[in-house]
Amino acid sequence: MAAQAFRLLIAGEQVGGDRGTYDIVNPATETVVGQAPEASTAQVEAAAEAAADAFPAWSRTTPEERAALLDRAADLLRERMDELIPLVQAETGATMRVAKTMQVPTCIERFRRYARGALEPATIPLPPSEMPTTALAPGGIMGAIAVRQPVGVVACITPYNFPIVNMAGKIGPALAMGNTVVVKPAPQDPLAVTVFGEVLRDAGFPPGVVNVITGSGADAGQALVASEHVDMVSFTGSTPVGRAIGEVAGRDMKRLLLELGGKGAGIVFDDADLATAIGTISSVWAFHSGQICTAPTRVIAQRGVYDQVVAGLQKAAGRLKVGDPLEPDTVVGPLISDVQRSRVEALIAAGVEQGGELVVGGQRPDLATGFYVAPTLIAGCKPDNAAVQQEFFGPVVVVVPFDDEDEAVAVANGTEFGLYDYVFTADTARAMRVARQLRTGNVGINTAQRNHEAPFGGFKMSGVGRDGGSFGLHAYSELQSIVWPG
């Protein structure tokens, strides 16, 4: 694997980085997985220009042509699955189970979904409207339609947890709607995305329609967001970076889709099925070591079940095998990097210093290599504790007690985030009542399962805009009104 050359894709050509390469490190073994190209600012600009040049012709292709290419790309991804799974696994540190069942298959599913999506109607008929005569024009019955038009060049910038899945969730709907793209994966795990770019080229997307750039620092993303050729930025990542992107993009009216940080509340009422609640919350530890923006990391437990919830979570955490992601029974793998591990450890320490009780975890597991943090539970937290307010993006659950429904809602809404909350209760009416009061883009009732057709996105500092299902197609389009006399 280390001998493979990973390349940028600019205007249909696979090229090396003008500034050489940098090492991608396996977070479990701390060995080098491969070398990623270090793109120069000029290469970023060339990629954006290529996307702008390719836009007029691509935007005029038929939906059927675009659907066929997206389907072809899904076929080629499937053919290269055996190569992609170990590569994504090695660069992300995901457990084999997550790499095999989610990282690559979900990417393929997204392309299939948006191959169908390309064929969804892009014209919305509107009822004729009777208009009086004015100084502007004679009156009459005015017909109208709203047409979804592509936005133009979309910069797709992603974080490190699900590199090709996240990218597919952006590229799929963007291409289906007739946009061209420049994609910039995270510095930590960009290798599979470069292969993904090759797959799209091989599938027959014309030169410039898809461009891939990589780099070890923030500068490649910064240059891309600032480029005059970019019409829209679709960004998934942290709230501070999203805010910085919003400031730059706002100056030129670049369209924005921002999917940012989260601090998912899991409200557990006294009447909840505790096995379900505890199982769902344990996914924070079991699913990609908590490097998931939607995870229920902030448990808000009613006092009648508080002790049982804490004891149940403590037991669950102790049962999970932490270690080599390649071993089939490993549940908790490493964090992406030493830097991220240090950040998580510092926030655990702050949480305890501010009165949280460290019930389990908090230390590095006894392993020779890897950026591991043991599954950690901090109970008895006050709502203003830093560990309750800030995002860990790691295998850490905090617990806050509450007395009544109003308090639960207030605590749940009491962070700057609003991405994904969960309600555990046997009372359906209460679940719906509480859900409607939560200032969050998504609510799961007694489950962490998703419906991929539902709109996905954040309230407050968790972002702007929605994707998911057909909403993803809408996100990558601009509405144009066409009006005529009937």
Ligand code: NAD
């Ligand atoms: P990050 O914000 O540090 O980086 C994300 C991407 O932005 C990377 O590709 C990075 O190189 C790039 N970048 C950094 N500075 C930039 C700048 N000034 N201009 C343009 N691009 C820039 O995020 P991360 O540490 O890779 O990922 C973790 C974060 O992502 C967490 O906050 C998590 O909640 C969030 N996330 C959100 C979602 C969601 O759907 N809401 C999904 C996954 C992850």
